[in-house]
Structure formats: C-alpha cells, structure tokens
Amino acid sequence: MDQEKLSEESRSKRDAILAAARTLFVKKGYEETTIADIAREANIAVGTVYLYFRSKRDVYTGVAVNIEDMIAASFLDPQLLSLPFTQIPRALVDGIFRVSREHMNLISFLQTDMQSSEEMLQHKDSNERITAILADIFQRAIERGELAPFHTEMYSQLLCLLGDNVMYQCFAVENGEREALYHDYFVEMVERLFFGPSLREGQDRSSADS
Amino acid sequence: MDQEKLSEESRSKRDAILAAARTLFVKKGYEETTIADIAREANIAVGTVYLYFRSKRDVYTGVAVNIEDMIAASFLDPQLLSLPFTQIPRALVDGIFRVSREHMNLISFLQTDMQSSEEMLQHKDSNERITAILADIFQRAIERGELAPFHTEMYSQLLCLLGDNVMYQCFAVENGEREALYHDYFVEMVERLFFGPSLREGQDRSSADS
Amino acid sequence: MDQEKLSEESRSKRDAILAAARTLFVKKGYEETTIADIAREANIAVGTVYLYFRSKRDVYTGVAVNIEDMIAASFLDPQLLSLPFTQIPRALVDGIFRVSREHMNLISFLQTDMQSSEEMLQHKDSNERITAILADIFQRAIERGELAPFHTEMYSQLLCLLGDNVMYQCFAVENGEREALYHDYFVEMVERLFFGPSLREGQDRSSADS
Amino acid sequence: MDQEKLSEESRSKRDAILAAARTLFVKKGYEETTIADIAREANIAVGTVYLYFRSKRDVYTGVAVNIEDMIAASFLDPQLLSLPFTQIPRALVDGIFRVSREHMNLISFLQTDMQSSEEMLQHKDSNERITAILADIFQRAIERGELAPFHTEMYSQLLCLLGDNVMYQCFAVENGEREALYHDYFVEMVERLFFGPSLREGQDRSSADS
DNA sequence: AATGAATGAGGGTTCATTCAT
DNA sequence: TATGAATGAACCCTCATTCAT
Incomplete structure (x- = not known):
C-alpha cells in the first residue's frame, strides 16, 4: 500500500x-x-x-502520445462493435470529432516533426495501434458478410491519415469554425466509400450549400 | 539594364x-x-x-512556400484538364506521387510545426490554392456531365488533406518503401469514391498483392 | 560491544x-x-x-590521503632498515615501483589539481611524512658510517619529488609500458648519486638496452 | 598588411x-x-x-601549454650552449628557477590532471620538446668528450620530471619561501650526478645548515 | 552590396545537498 | 541510521542578430 x-x-x-x-x-x-x-x-x-x-523533447513526446492514445481510446467504445456496420462509419467519425472538439487545443500535436528515430517509432506504434483497431472493425464486418473483402489494413491506414489531417485542419487551423461542414462531408465521404453510390451515379445527397 | x-x-x-x-x-x-x-x-x-x-524564420517560410508551390504546379499540367474525367483521379494521384517522390525529403517539411498564426495563414493560403485547383477540375467535370453535382470545395479540401498525409506517411515515415502499395490503394480509393462500386458491392478488385 | x-x-x-x-x-x-x-x-x-x-570534496580528500598513506607504508618495511646501505637505494626504488604498479590507476590521483590551500596542507603533511622516513633512513646510514653527512632532509625531499613524478610519468602517462627502463635508470641515477662514479668518470654501466 | x-x-x-x-x-x-x-x-x-x-577546458590547456613553453624557452638561451659543460648544470637550474620565480603563480599549472587523450598528447609533446633540448645539450657534451656516453634521453626525462616537481613544491606549495635552499641543493645534486663525488666519498660540500 | 567578428541574452541540463519519512 | 525524491542555483555553450569596415 x-x-x-x-x-x-x-x-x-x-x-x-x-x-x-x-x-x-x-x-x-x-x-x-x-x-x-x-x-x-x-x-x-x-x-x-x-x-x-530525460529531456524537454521527451516531455513533448509524452504530451503528443498522450493525446494520440486518447483518440485511440475513443475507438475502443464497446458499443461501437455491437452496431450494424451501416451505422459504424458515422459512429467512428462522430467519435473522432467528439474527442477532437473536447481537446481542440491539443490537435496540433498530431503533426509533429519527428527528428529522432526513437520518436518516430513511438508515433508509428501509436499509429499502428489505431490502424489495427480500425482494421479489426472492418474485418468483423467482412466476416459477418456486411462488406466485401478488401485490403482492410491499407484502407484503415488511409482513413486514419485522413482523419488525423481533417482534425488538424478543422480544429487546429480553422479553430472548429466549420466543424459541422467537415463532419457532415467526412461522414458522407466515408459512407459513400463503403456503401456507394459513387459521385457519378448518386443524385440525391450532394447538391446544396457552399 | x-x-x-x-x-x-x-x-x-x-x-x-x-x-x-x-x-x-x-x-x-x-x-x-x-x-x-x-x-x-x-x-x-x-x-x-x-x-x-529579415530573420531565420523568414528563410524558413520562403523555403516552405517554395515547396508547396512546386506541388501546386504539378496540378496545373494542362494535359490533365483535357483528359476524360475517368482518367483524371488516377492522373492526379500519379502527379502527386511523382512530385513527392522527386522531392521526398521536402515532404516532411510540410508538416513542420507551425506555431505562429502568421505561418498558419500562409499554409492556409497554400492549401486553399491547391484546393481551388482541384475544385475547379471537379466543377468542369460536373459541367461536362461527367459527375453529378456535389460540394466540390469540401471534397477537394478533404482529398487534399488526405494527399498531404499519405505523402508524408509514404515518403517521410516509410521512406517510400511501400510506394506502390500506397499508390494503388490511393487510386483505388479515389476512383471508388467517384465511380463506385462501394466496398459493400464490389467483389473483384480488392484481392491481389501483399 | x-x-x-x-x-x-x-x-x-x-x-x-x-x-x-x-x-x-x-x-x-x-x-x-x-x-x-x-x-x-x-x-x-x-x-x-x-x-x-561533509561534502564531495571531503570524500576526495579521504581517498587521496588513503593512497598516500599506502605509499608511505611501503617505506616502513622493517627489512629495509636492516639492509646494508649499498642495497637500500635499489630496495627503495623497488618498493616505490611495486606499490605504484599495484595501484597504477591511483597514481594519477596524486597529481590532481589541489586548488584549495587546505588540501595543499594535507598534501604537504603527507609529503613530509614520507620525506621524514627517507631522511631517517639516510641518517642511520650516516651514523653507521656508510655515508658522509649531508643535508638528509633536502635530499629526501628532492628524491621524493622525483619519485612522485617518475611514477606518474611511468604509470599514469605511459601506462607502465616502459616500466623496466624507468626502473633501471631510476636505480642507476640514485645509486650514482650515493655511490658514484659520476657520469663524467664512469665508462661501463651506461650502454645496454633500448 | x-x-x-x-x-x-x-x-x-x-x-x-x-x-x-x-x-x-x-x-x-x-x-x-x-x-x-x-x-x-x-x-x-x-x-x-x-x-x-572550443571549450573552457581548451582555455585551460592553452594556459598550461603557454607556461610549459615559457620554461622550454629558457633552455634555448644560446649562451647556454657555448658554456663549458662544467657550468651547464648550474646554468640550467638557474634558468628554471628564474622563470619559475617570475611566474610563481603559474607553476601549479605544471600539474594538470589530463583527462582527455588529446590533452595528454599536448602535454606529452611539450614535455618531449623540453626533454629533447636537454638531451641535445648532453649529447654535445659527450661529443666534446666532457661526459662519458650515457642514456641521454632517459636522464633528460628524469631530470625534467624532477625539475617540474621541484618547482611545483618550491613555488606552488611553499610559495618560494625556501627557494635558496631548493636551488642550492638542486644544483648540488645535479652536479654531483655529473661530476661526483658521490655522497659516500665526498667530504667537503655537504655538512652545514638545517 | 557584402562581410564576418563580436555580441550577450537565454536555455537546457546537471548535481551537490537537504530533509521528511 | 538510512533513504532517495526533491530542490534550485549555477554554468557552459549556442546562435540569431548587428554593425563597423
């Protein structure tokens, strides 16, 4: 004790x-x-x-990893896994936005220039952890027949990168001023990716606003 | 004289x-x-x-703008605009990869910490310039009836962000070791976005490679 | 208890x-x-x-005194005093070399910068203790008629200083690589000092080795 | 210019x-x-x-080498070489004492603990320069038949070490309070070494004072 | 326009020492 | 006695910037 x-x-x-x-x-x-x-x-x-x-830089890395882990945690919500896949993309995006909004000030830490290889490894680890969680979600959907098989890892990677950067742009650069817009179109884009229809064929959703 | x-x-x-x-x-x-x-x-x-x-930071800014302009220039390839839209996504991705590969080392630069708000504005400008070019390309396609109308600006923005980060991950973090993989799936993802079929419906494409 | x-x-x-x-x-x-x-x-x-x-410096002093006492002890070998004086110079030098060789690493310590006057006094004490032992040895030899009377204290002092520095040079600077050489010539020099012949007169001794 | x-x-x-x-x-x-x-x-x-x-330590080394060179310079007095050898030992000792007395405060720099090998080389160089000059003086005397051949280099080395330490003891430790004593007996010792008679045989010089 | 020696504020880091437990 | 986490003063060194030439 x-x-x-x-x-x-x-x-x-x-x-x-x-x-x-x-x-x-x-x-x-x-x-x-x-x-x-x-x-x-x-x-x-x-x-x-x-x-x-060990050093000032070490403190910085600690802060950055802290934040990345916080985001990773948002994917671990057990409720998420019990949803039908049709609702998952939106739920994922909602999660990212919620965490990011709550910690708006920290988002800029998602973009670090990583000089030392040790730092790079730390970030890579963190990135891989998140990617793996995403890939796992997709894999389960495939197994349940909700999605056709695809390269889950690579798509997770790409989506992950996109998410990072969207959060950065939306909250760090634009201070969340257009959050709703980013949110809606991010959801739309991801849903279109998984469920179609493509931009060429779809006629409904995508017409209004500036 | x-x-x-x-x-x-x-x-x-x-x-x-x-x-x-x-x-x-x-x-x-x-x-x-x-x-x-x-x-x-x-x-x-x-x-x-x-x-x-005027200062060291001023030199830095000069360098950064230089690089971003170089990338923006790759989108201005006049040949690009004369292609049928079905070939444009791939051509765009090819262009990004080509420029990035040639200036692999510079890519990591795009992500360097931009603490001051002045610098952030510069980046925002640069980003908006590229985004506008993309949006213009999409707009033309819509006008030619090759695409259904959609929020071109926001999609350009999102694609632009994705592109930035994919390049960073592919070239700066992984040293271009999996360039082909990133290239192919980036193309696939963008094409799927524009042309479908969605991941739920498509059966064929996504099986090959490691 | x-x-x-x-x-x-x-x-x-x-x-x-x-x-x-x-x-x-x-x-x-x-x-x-x-x-x-x-x-x-x-x-x-x-x-x-x-x-x-009381302080780090205090620890240092403790270590230094320790070493010097060890060297002083080597002169107190009771066998030494019972030798005829003709064998004493060589025996002394042998003793110094033996102690120094065994504690090669410590020798460099004797030369460490003694900035404070308090430390200098400690060193002076230690030096005087050794000098006194040497002088005593010479005094006994004079009393036994083996040596003509001379300023035993000052010669002891000078020899002591020479010894210190030879050990430092031989073991600390040169890592003992030329120990035999230093030993032989140190013996020769001391014997010549006590027993002659001087360098001007002697013809034989000084020819061998590298 | x-x-x-x-x-x-x-x-x-x-x-x-x-x-x-x-x-x-x-x-x-x-x-x-x-x-x-x-x-x-x-x-x-x-x-x-x-x-x-380059560093604080570098400044220190600069100071130390400076002093050592000053002493070396005292041996280069051209008058010295034209003297008959009988007067050279005393002249050498006189030179060392004169330089040391003039720069009494600096003598403590003769004893540096040399941590880095680079520093050690610098000091070794300096030491070898002085030793070489001494050896050269002896060699000339031998060639002129004033001395029997002997291991000039090693004797120079030993004398050099002795000189260093005597100066240190006389001026740094004792503040020059017994300079005359050290001077006289240093001369006596060196002369006895070169010209005899040994302490066992000589009756004249070495009796008075404390 | 070009130079580069001189500046000196400032920061990261170390480590001897203390003291509450 | 023994501990070792906490302290914070102090220092070496860097380097952006200036300015006399």
Missing part, C-alpha cells in the same frame, strides 16, 4: 508535468516554452522535471 | 540562400540548422543572409 | 564509500563522478554519503 | 583571453572560474571566448 501510494504520487507528478507542459505548449508553442515555465506551472522544481523525463 | 542586372543578381543570391536552406533544413531540421550553416552552404557571409531575409 | 559493533559497521560503510569513490575517481575523474555514482557503486543511498562525509 | 593587422588583433584577443584566464585560474582555481568571469576580465563578450577556444 505504501508502494502503491508512492507509485500513485509518482504517476500524479508525472501527470502534473504533462498537464503543465500541454497547457504551455498550446499557449506559447514548444520553442517558446522553457523547462522553467513548465516547472513553475506544475509547482515543482526544475530538476524534478528531469526525474520524470 | 544595370538595374535589371542587379535585380537578377539579387534574385540569384536570394535563390542560392533558399536552396542552401532547403538542403540543410531537410538534412538536419530547422532547429539544428544555423544561419552560419546556411551562409557557408550558399558561399556567402552570414550578414548577407540578412540582406535578403 | 554494541558501541563497538556500530563503530565497526560505521567504519566499514565509510570504507565502502571510499572504495567506491576511489574506483570511480580513477575511472572517470573527479568532476565526472557524481555523488549518485558513488552511492550506487557502494550500494547505499545518496543521503548516506553525507552521514560520513 | 591588412591581413597582418587582422592576424595581430586576432592574436592579441586570444592572448587577452589567456591572460585573463591565467589571472583568474590562479586567483580562484579552475572550477571556480566561469567563462563569464574570463570574458569580463578580458573585456569581451562571453561568445567571443568561443571564437578562440
């Missing part, structure tokens, strides 16, 4: 640093944030930061 | 700086590249850089 | 710290060795070091 | 740094002296130090 408490405190201090860093990175950007800033915001000493992270 | 020559020399020195900066930014990243490095690579003095750019 | 045992444990822990420090100072140098390193090597906690030493 | 002046200024700035560093190293010790201190003392900016030296 003593062990546990220590571990808890340890965890909470690490989290405090991450929270402080997140706040500051969002407010001032990475370069403009100093370790001293982070320590002050987290109410700890400068040196303490280095007990939990 | 003297004026002109001076201006020419001026232009060429500015370009030399941009070229040097591009090389170094790609090789070492922005933070790790110093003005001294750039000056050395461009065979000029440190001070001279400041005759053509 | 409890007192005694505590004191023993105390002694052994202090020694453990000194041993750990010695190893690390030799391997990495004073500046590069941290208190944390020492604690780890000694299998104790950082704070414990401060129960036995 | 412009070239020359620049080079001169460059030299003088480097020398200013060395002088400032020397002063401070002597006054406060290496560790306690900061680059900022040195820059202030030299009336330049911190960054400027790094235009002339």
Whole structure:
C-alpha cells in the first residue's frame, strides 16, 4: 500500500508535468516554452522535471502520445462493435470529432516533426495501434458478410491519415469554425466509400450549400 | 539594364540562400540548422543572409512556400484538364506521387510545426490554392456531365488533406518503401469514391498483392 | 560491544564509500563522478554519503590521503632498515615501483589539481611524512658510517619529488609500458648519486638496452 | 598588411583571453572560474571566448601549454650552449628557477590532471620538446668528450620530471619561501650526478645548515 | 552590396545537498 | 541510521542578430 501510494504520487507528478507542459505548449508553442515555465506551472522544481523525463523533447513526446492514445481510446467504445456496420462509419467519425472538439487545443500535436528515430517509432506504434483497431472493425464486418473483402489494413491506414489531417485542419487551423461542414462531408465521404453510390451515379445527397 | 542586372543578381543570391536552406533544413531540421550553416552552404557571409531575409524564420517560410508551390504546379499540367474525367483521379494521384517522390525529403517539411498564426495563414493560403485547383477540375467535370453535382470545395479540401498525409506517411515515415502499395490503394480509393462500386458491392478488385 | 559493533559497521560503510569513490575517481575523474555514482557503486543511498562525509570534496580528500598513506607504508618495511646501505637505494626504488604498479590507476590521483590551500596542507603533511622516513633512513646510514653527512632532509625531499613524478610519468602517462627502463635508470641515477662514479668518470654501466 | 593587422588583433584577443584566464585560474582555481568571469576580465563578450577556444577546458590547456613553453624557452638561451659543460648544470637550474620565480603563480599549472587523450598528447609533446633540448645539450657534451656516453634521453626525462616537481613544491606549495635552499641543493645534486663525488666519498660540500 | 567578428541574452541540463519519512 | 525524491542555483555553450569596415 505504501508502494502503491508512492507509485500513485509518482504517476500524479508525472501527470502534473504533462498537464503543465500541454497547457504551455498550446499557449506559447514548444520553442517558446522553457523547462522553467513548465516547472513553475506544475509547482515543482526544475530538476524534478528531469526525474520524470530525460529531456524537454521527451516531455513533448509524452504530451503528443498522450493525446494520440486518447483518440485511440475513443475507438475502443464497446458499443461501437455491437452496431450494424451501416451505422459504424458515422459512429467512428462522430467519435473522432467528439474527442477532437473536447481537446481542440491539443490537435496540433498530431503533426509533429519527428527528428529522432526513437520518436518516430513511438508515433508509428501509436499509429499502428489505431490502424489495427480500425482494421479489426472492418474485418468483423467482412466476416459477418456486411462488406466485401478488401485490403482492410491499407484502407484503415488511409482513413486514419485522413482523419488525423481533417482534425488538424478543422480544429487546429480553422479553430472548429466549420466543424459541422467537415463532419457532415467526412461522414458522407466515408459512407459513400463503403456503401456507394459513387459521385457519378448518386443524385440525391450532394447538391446544396457552399 | 544595370538595374535589371542587379535585380537578377539579387534574385540569384536570394535563390542560392533558399536552396542552401532547403538542403540543410531537410538534412538536419530547422532547429539544428544555423544561419552560419546556411551562409557557408550558399558561399556567402552570414550578414548577407540578412540582406535578403529579415530573420531565420523568414528563410524558413520562403523555403516552405517554395515547396508547396512546386506541388501546386504539378496540378496545373494542362494535359490533365483535357483528359476524360475517368482518367483524371488516377492522373492526379500519379502527379502527386511523382512530385513527392522527386522531392521526398521536402515532404516532411510540410508538416513542420507551425506555431505562429502568421505561418498558419500562409499554409492556409497554400492549401486553399491547391484546393481551388482541384475544385475547379471537379466543377468542369460536373459541367461536362461527367459527375453529378456535389460540394466540390469540401471534397477537394478533404482529398487534399488526405494527399498531404499519405505523402508524408509514404515518403517521410516509410521512406517510400511501400510506394506502390500506397499508390494503388490511393487510386483505388479515389476512383471508388467517384465511380463506385462501394466496398459493400464490389467483389473483384480488392484481392491481389501483399 | 554494541558501541563497538556500530563503530565497526560505521567504519566499514565509510570504507565502502571510499572504495567506491576511489574506483570511480580513477575511472572517470573527479568532476565526472557524481555523488549518485558513488552511492550506487557502494550500494547505499545518496543521503548516506553525507552521514560520513561533509561534502564531495571531503570524500576526495579521504581517498587521496588513503593512497598516500599506502605509499608511505611501503617505506616502513622493517627489512629495509636492516639492509646494508649499498642495497637500500635499489630496495627503495623497488618498493616505490611495486606499490605504484599495484595501484597504477591511483597514481594519477596524486597529481590532481589541489586548488584549495587546505588540501595543499594535507598534501604537504603527507609529503613530509614520507620525506621524514627517507631522511631517517639516510641518517642511520650516516651514523653507521656508510655515508658522509649531508643535508638528509633536502635530499629526501628532492628524491621524493622525483619519485612522485617518475611514477606518474611511468604509470599514469605511459601506462607502465616502459616500466623496466624507468626502473633501471631510476636505480642507476640514485645509486650514482650515493655511490658514484659520476657520469663524467664512469665508462661501463651506461650502454645496454633500448 | 591588412591581413597582418587582422592576424595581430586576432592574436592579441586570444592572448587577452589567456591572460585573463591565467589571472583568474590562479586567483580562484579552475572550477571556480566561469567563462563569464574570463570574458569580463578580458573585456569581451562571453561568445567571443568561443571564437578562440572550443571549450573552457581548451582555455585551460592553452594556459598550461603557454607556461610549459615559457620554461622550454629558457633552455634555448644560446649562451647556454657555448658554456663549458662544467657550468651547464648550474646554468640550467638557474634558468628554471628564474622563470619559475617570475611566474610563481603559474607553476601549479605544471600539474594538470589530463583527462582527455588529446590533452595528454599536448602535454606529452611539450614535455618531449623540453626533454629533447636537454638531451641535445648532453649529447654535445659527450661529443666534446666532457661526459662519458650515457642514456641521454632517459636522464633528460628524469631530470625534467624532477625539475617540474621541484618547482611545483618550491613555488606552488611553499610559495618560494625556501627557494635558496631548493636551488642550492638542486644544483648540488645535479652536479654531483655529473661530476661526483658521490655522497659516500665526498667530504667537503655537504655538512652545514638545517 | 557584402562581410564576418563580436555580441550577450537565454536555455537546457546537471548535481551537490537537504530533509521528511 | 538510512533513504532517495526533491530542490534550485549555477554554468557552459549556442546562435540569431548587428554593425563597423
């Protein structure tokens, strides 16, 4: 129990640093944030930061991975898997938008320039985790006969990349000002991809607004 | 004429700086590249850089815009517009891949952290320019009756974002090792989007390769 | 008895710290060795070091004195005093080389920068202790009529200094690669000093080796 | 000439740094002296130090080598070579003492702990330069028949080491308080080495004082 | 226009030391 | 006694920027 408490405190201090860093990175950007800033915001000493992270860059990566995991978690909603596949694309998109809206400020962390190969691996892992979850959802649909077989992994990858970038554009670049628009057309595009009809043949949905 | 020559020399020195900066930014990243490095690579003095750019960040912006323009240019291929629309999606994807492959190293640049809002605007501009070109292509197809009417701008936007990230993943993260795979499925996805059949109905296409 | 045992444990822990420090100072140098390193090597906690030493510098001093005492001890070999003086110079040199060879790594320690005057005094003490032993040996020889009277203290001092530096050069700088050479010529020089003949007169001895 | 002046200024700035560093190293010790201190003392900016030296340690080495060269220079006195050998040992010792006395504060630099191999090489070079000069002097004496042949290099080495350490002890440890004593007995010892008589046989010189 | 030596503010990082447990 | 997490002062070094030539 003593062990546990220590571990808890340890965890909470690490989290405090991450929270402080997140706040500051969002407010001032990475370069403009100093370790001293982070320590002050987290109410700890400068040196303490280095007990939990090896470098400033390490703190950054921690923040970024944190966010990516948060998004991955939104796909793990057990309700999602019990839906008929016709409702899944919309549900997925809804999930991404919800998480992104709630953490709008953090979205810019989805686009990191990854200098070190170690960092790249961390991000790649995170990306693969999400991709795998998506692919699994598609695979189940195929097995249930709701979809024709296709290269689930690659489609998951592409959709994942698209999602990342749409969130970035919608929330980080445009501050969510056109969220509804992005949401609706993202849903439409994904649904069309899975269920058709194609843009050439379909006559109904796609006509109004600017 | 003297004026002109001076201006020419001026232009060429500015370009030399941009070229040097591009090389170094790609090789070492922005933070790790110093003005001294750039000056050395461009065979000029440190001070001279400041005759053509106001700050290091200014040099960076110059380089970034340069690259994005290059990509935008690939869409302006006049041949593209004279193709029947059935061939256009593939041609577009081919164009993106070709430009990206040739400038593989520059791609990672498009994703570099844009903290300041000024830079974000620049990127937004660039993005909008490309998006507009795409939308125009789609609009023409609609006018020629090759496509049903749809929200061309938003679809262009989404496709554009997808393209950016696919290029980044394919060339910057994976070093182009699975280029063929990404290419084929990117084409397939876009074609399916425009021409169907949807994944639920189509039986044939999606079986080959690893 | 409890007192005694505590004191023993105390002694052994202090020694453990000194041993750990010695190893690390030799391997990495004073500046590069941290208190944390020492604690780890000694299998104790950082704070414990401060129960036995007031500061890092204090640990250093402890280590240095330790080494010098070891060398001083080699001169106290009782057999040495019972030898006829003709054999004593060689025996002395042998002793120095033996101790130095065994603790090759520690020798470089004798030369570490002693900036503070307090440390200089400690060194002076240590030096004087060794010098006194040497002078005593010479004094006995004079009393036994084996040597003409001379300024024993100053000669001891000079020889002592020479010894220090020869050991440093031979073992610390050259890693003992030319030990035999240094040994032979050190013996020769000291014997020549005490027994002649001078370099101007002697014809034989100095011809062999590389 | 412009070239020359620049080079001169460059030299003088480097020398200013060395002088400032020397002063401070002597006054406060290496560790306690900061680059900022040195820059202030030299009336330049911190960054400027790094235009002339790669690191703080590099400055230190510069100071040390400077001093060693100064001593080497004292051996190059052309008058020395024209003396009959009987007067050379005393002249050599006189030279060392004169230089050392003039730069008493710097003598402690003769004893550096040399961590990096690069530093060690620099010192080794310096040492070998001095040794070679000494050996050359002896060799000439042998050729002129003033000395019997002997291992000049090794004796030079040993004498050199002895000299270094005597200077260190006399001036750095004892602040020159017993300079006369050290001088006289150093001369006596060296002369006895070269010219005899040995301590066992000689009756004259070595009796008085404490 | 071109130079490049000089600047100096600023930041990441280390690590000896402390103290609550 | 023993611990080791926390502290925070201090320092080396970098490098964008300037300006006298």
